Amino acid sequence: PAVACFAIDRADGERIAQFDWWRTSLGPLSRWPASLRIAVDMMHLSPFPCAVVWGADLCVVHNDGYRALRALPDALGMAFDTLWSDIWPAVGPWVFKALEGHSNFVEDPPLRIVRSEGAEPLWCAFGYAPLHDELGNVAGFLHTVIETTASVEAHRHWREQVQSFERQVEQHVAEREPVSYTHLRAHGDR
Numbered sequence: 001p002a003v004a005c006f007a008i009d010r011a012d013g014e015r016i017a018q019f020d021w022w023r024t025s026l027g028p029l030s031r032w033p034a035s036l037r038i039a040v041d042m043m044h045l046s047p048f049p050c051a052v053v054w055g056a057d058l059c060v061v062h063n064d065g066y067r068a069l070r071a072l073p074d075a076l077g078m079a080f081d082t083l084w085s086d087i088w089p090a091v092g093p094w095v096f097k098a099l100e101g102h103s104n105f106v107e108d109p110p111l112r113i114v115r116s117e118g119a120e121p122l123w124c125a126f127g128y129a130p131l132h133d134e135l136g137n138v139a140g141f142l143h144t145v146i147e148t149t150a151s152v153e154a155h156r157h158w159r160e161q162v163q164s165f166e167r168q169v170e171q172h173v174a175e176r177e178p179v180s181y182t183h184l185r186a187h188g189d190r
Contacts, residue, residue, distance in 0.1 A: 015074070015076070016029070016040070016061065016076070017029060019076045019077060020077075021077065023077060024057075024059045024077045025055045025056065025057045025059055026055060026061075033133060033134055034134065035131070035132065035133045035134050035139065036052070036054055036131075036133075036140075039054070039131050039140070039142065040052050042142075043062070043063055044063050046063065048065065048144050048145065048146055049062075049065030049066040049067075049068065049069055049144070049145040050062070050065070050066055050142060050143060050144040050145065051063070051066045051080075051142075052140060052142055052143075053080045053095075053140045053141050053142075053143055054131070054139055054140035055139065055140060057079050058080035058081055058095070058140070059077060059079065060077065060078050060079070060080050060083055061076060061077075062075055062076065065145075066145065069113060069124075069145060080095065080143070081095075091106075091126060094106055094126065094128050095141070097128065098130050098138075098141035099130065099138055099140075099141065100138070101138050102130070103128065103129045103130060104127070104128050105126070105127045105128075106125060106126050106127075106128075107125035107146075107148065112124075113145075123147070123148045124146060124148060125145075125146045125148050126143065126144070126146075127142075127143070127144035127146070128141050128142070128143060128144075129141060129142040129144070
């Protein structure tokens with residue numbers, strides 16, 4: 001019955017429906033406000049890893065892509081600041097801006113996310129969009145994560161190539177300067 005209230009894929013719906021929301025500030029699923037239900041539906045339709053973060057304790061409801069970002073089996077019901085404690089100094093100010101009603105997308109600098117032991121870290125950009133309750137008050141935010149590892153690595157590769165070229169030019173100039181200086185001295189030119 002609780003699964004039917006979400007227009008999301010069956011596995012995600014079952015996972016959310018079976019979670020013990022009584023342990024969180026959100027309370028039982030059947031008492032969630034329409035604004036939260038709609039936000040969760042929209043979040044699950046996103047092609048990006050994302051989560052609805054709701055309430056004063058920043059309770060997380062996420063899609064499957066988002067779950068894969070952390071080294072946890074599931075982050076449902078966790079507090080956002082606990083879930084992202086390793087990068088909280090970088091993301092905290094953006095969270096507070098979203099809670100003040102300001103949308104933002106942070107891609108520069110991208111943040112490095114360590115998913116789990118042995119897994120390659122990811123470079124990511126984060127989006128924060130405020131979510132409003134039925135009274136029009138900001139009740140939380142939508143957190144969207146976009147992996148930018150390929151572009152960060154391409155930029156790093158380009159920068160390394162430029163630095164290598166600069167070293168080659170400096171070496172070439174350094175090798176030519178003594179010859180030019182000797183040549184000038186031999187001809188009396190100063």
